Amino acid sequence: MSKLVFVTGNANKLKEVQAILSAGNQPVEIDSKSLDIDEIQGSTQEVSRAKCKRAAELLDGPCITEDTALCFEALDGLPGPYIKYFLEKLGHDGINKMLVGFESKKAWALSSEPILFEGRTDGTIVPARGAAKFGWDPVFEPNGTGLTYAEMASEQKNLISHRFKALEKLRFTPCGNTVAVSKAEVEYDNSFREGARAWFTVFRLFMAKVALYVFL
Numbered sequence: 001m002s003k004l005v006f007v008t009g010n011a012n013k014l015k016e017v018q019a020i021l022s023a024g025n026q027p028v029e030i031d032s033k034s035l036d037i038d039e040i041q042g043s044t045q046e047v048s049r050a051k052c053k054r055a056a057e058l059l060d061g062p063c064i065t066e067d068t069a070l071c072f073e074a075l076d077g078l079p080g081p082y083i084k085y086f087l088e089k090l091g092h093d094g095i096n097k098m099l100v101g102f103e104s105k106k107a108w109a110l111s112s113e114p115i116l117f118e119g120r121t122d123g124t125i126v127p128a129r130g131a132a133k134f135g136w137d138p139v140f141e142p143n144g145t146g147l148t149y150a151e152m153a154s155e156q157k158n159l160i161s162h163r164f165k166a167l168e169k170l171r172f173t174p175c176g177n178t179v180a181v182s183k184a185e186v187e188y189d190n191s192f193r194e195g196a197r198a199w200f201t202v203f204r205l206f207m208a209k210v211a212l213y214v215f216l
């Protein structure tokens with residue numbers, strides 16, 4: 001059976017996805033492919049779907065991609081999928097400064113992959129703590145942990161992270177060429193303001209190169 005191909009240019013993501021999927025009762029093996037894919041402007045879901053579709057076209061086969069958003073409650077969900085560029089320009093301190101003057105520092109990290117699997121972890125934006133090895137890990141403190149992602153051992157982060165939650169859904173999803181539309185998106189819309197979140201969208205190309213989005 002062929003392995004699932006995960007397309008990403010981000011070594012940290014790849015490491016976490018491999019660690020999460022290779023663990024547990026039903027390990028999933030993945031191959032990785034680093035491709036430079038232009039990301040469109042749009043909502044996290046739109047960015048994620050377009051990224052996966054493009055990756056599948058470039059590979060000429062099935063693959064998964066992930067798009068991550070870090071959303072601030074005070075900014076009505078922004079920066080969302082644009083967090084990468086905010087982080088590059090502003091750094092951790094700048095991200096904290098963006099929320100000066102706002103009462104709410106709440107945020108959610110959201111990860112999307114085509115099939116769309118969503119994992120959400122709520123937390124708070126805090127001054128940076130922990131090693132600055134991966135993006136905004138030092139400024140995101142998941143609720144109830146007292147630690148930022150960056151202060152956690154990778155095993156701890158990988159048990160509570162937005163990415164873990166989305167990949168757990170992927171792990172237990174049977175592959176098949178059926179399109180299922182479920183209430184996941186509705187739940188997402190309804191809960192959009194509640195916290196930080198990450199989506200994974202997994203895009204699969206099925207028989208006859210027909211591209212199907214499967215929302216689970």
Ligand SMILES: O=c1[nH]c(=O)c2ncn([C@@H]3O[C@H](COP(=O)(O)OP(=O)(O)OP(=O)(O)O)[C@@H](O)[C@H]3O)c2[nH]1
Nearest residue numbers: 007008009010066067068083084134135136137138
């Ligand atoms: O501290 C972090 N903890 C995480 O758990 C995490 N997951 C993603 N990110 C960062 O958020 C932006 C999303 O951009 P993104 O989803 O387009 O990723 P990317 O462009 O780096 O890779 P890819 O698109 O090739 O997969 C990028 O700056 C990523 O580095 C994280 N930062």
Ligand SMILES: [Mg+2]
Nearest residue numbers: 009039067084
């Ligand atoms: Mg990207």
